[in-house]
């Protein structure tokens with residue numbers, strides 16, 4: 001029997017396909033804009049300058065200082081340029097750091113955002129903004145944070161280094177894994193989550209063998225859209241709580257932390273929600289935590305928190321923080337079991353289920 005649900009579709013325009021970045025200018029004009037500020041990280045300044053050149057008179061400048069976790073100091077600098085140039089929109093070219101900068105500008109000004117994602121983390125299709133000030137991360141949600149237009153052009157992802165391809169892909173898969181058992185899931189979010197997991201299940205081994213495989217790049221970016229969309233649609237649980245704890249309080253790198261934790265958190269919940277996790281079992285075997293751990297090994301993903309510089313002594317405090325204000329989770333959480341789970345993830349032990 002179909003359970004009761006509430007469904008709300010996203011208002012964003014999604015444009016997908018190789019070469020579609022060439023349509024950026026047309027989309028800027030379609031939304032009535034003519035003065036776009038192009039954003040990127042310093043690393044992708046070259047691509048941002050090329051995009052600005054292609055936009056011609058529709059671009060008023062490039063701000064290539066986006067940084068991880070949207071630090072307020074960088075936002076202030078970008079806002080000064082928005083003011084000085086009279087920008088009426090932002091074009092964010094890059095991963096979650098650049099998307100985050102575009103989102104915070106939109107949060108402050110309600111300017112339309114055009115996002116061209118080049119990693120798989122999914123922020124471009126969520127109404128969520130995380131930002132940091134003085135080492136503290138805060139998160140806000142709002143309709144004005146959701147980008148208006150997202151242009152997925154797989155050509156721009158062929159240069160994503162293999163290690164980031166793998167960890168960013170597993171980061172996206174974690175959104176979908178938790179969407180499968182979310183309390184507020186709906187039939188569409190479950191279909192999207194299963195399809196996103198399947199896309200990455202197929203694409204990541206192919207990309208491990210050949211990072212320039214254009215078909216696999218396209219499949220992975222398609223998966224990123226699906227996994228990001230469910231992240232923005234339904235609530236996340238234990239996995240995301242632990243990753244936010246480790247990233248926020250111990251500064252572990254974002255995508256790698258998700259990649260390492262995923263088999264362990266799936267294994268932890270597998271017994272509580274076998275029906276909901278069936279799509280993962282279909283892809284990775286009847287013990288999906290162990291199956292994901294083996295998949296991670298196959299694609300060369302990092303598998304132990306100790307390799308991220310986290311000390312064993314940090315695990316007690318991490319368990320305290322992760323269980324202080326826990327998110328809803330399908331299997332009840334207690335400090336001892338989370339401490340145990342963290343130990344396994346720190347050592348890189350294969351989950352039993």
Ligand code: NAD
Pocket residue numbers: 041042043044067068069070094095096097098100118119120121122123124126127128129130156157158159160161164168254255
């Ligand atoms: P990132 O954006 O910091 O990118 C990492 C580095 O890779 C940067 O130097 C970037 O320029 C470079 N890079 C990106 N794409 C490239 C490509 N195709 N080729 C070569 N280099 C490339 O990292 P990320 O993992 O994409 O994003 C992480 C951030 O996203 C975190 O701050 C996280 O909190 C945020 N995030 C937010 C949400 C949300 O919904 N708000 C969701 C997921 C992640």
